[in-house]
Amino acid sequence: MTKNIMIVGVGGQGSLLASKLLGHLLLSEGYDVKVSEVHGMSQRGGSVVTYVRFGEKVYSPIIDRGEADFIVSFEKLEAARYVEYLKEGGRIVTNTQEIDPMPVITGAAAYPEDLIGKLEALGIQVDAMDCLKLAEEAGSSKAVNIVLMGRLSLYFDIAVEKWQKAIEECVPAKFNELNQRAFLLGRR
Numbered sequence: 001m002t003k004n005i006m007i008v009g010v011g012g013q014g015s016l017l018a019s020k021l022l023g024h025l026l027l028s029e030g031y032d033v034k035v036s037e038v039h040g041m042s043q044r045g046g047s048v049v050t051y052v053r054f055g056e057k058v059y060s061p062i063i064d065r066g067e068a069d070f071i072v073s074f075e076k077l078e079a080a081r082y083v084e085y086l087k088e089g090g091r092i093v094t095n096t097q098e099i100d101p102m103p104v105i106t107g108a109a110a111y112p113e114d115l116i117g118k119l120e121a122l123g124i125q126v127d128a129m130d131c132l133k134l135a136e137e138a139g140s141s142k143a144v145n146i147v148l149m150g151r152l153s154l155y156f157d158i159a160v161e162k163w164q165k166a167i168e169e170c171v172p173a174k175f176n177e178l179n180q181r182a183f184l185l186g187r188r
Helices: 015-028 076-081 115-121 131-138 141-153 160-170 173-187
Strands: 003-010 032-038 047-055 068-073 086-095 125-129
Touching: 003 015, 003 076, 015 032, 015 047, 015 141, 015 160, 068 076, 068 141, 076 086, 076 115, 086 141, 115 125, 131 141, 131 173, 141 160, 141 173, 160 173
Parallel strands: 003 068, 068 086, 086 125
Antiparallel strands: 003 047, 032 047
């Protein structure tokens, strides 16, 4: 059976590394894996979406509405924006950070109140945590992506050591130690 993970974020947050890491790990576990990057205005803080699909045999990299087992979100509003892609019984793993989109920056709109509460009121399972705080604790605000991968790893029956090996193989050696710390803080 194919499993679907959507990684959603804002440009420059490291969602591409997160999907590469996930793809690398799942391939090493013997799954057929398809990763598709759907860029938005990534260089301008726009929405960036990546699909990771894995299973015995995966034919398409695209995830349709109502098919995502997980939505991994770098920012709360992005989680809400893509919630229609979540399948029934699916889960959102999200950073609680708020990054104002252009309409909020220009004053044309306000950032929505209590997004996590609204998602949970719809019956959606939400695992929300301050990944930015944990990334900074690990040594860099840029490690939010790896903190999120640490959190996501709790929902997979794959040994911690295998996740750690995938991190080691996907990040530059000089950032390995920092990313390993970020991963473990995300799992905590």
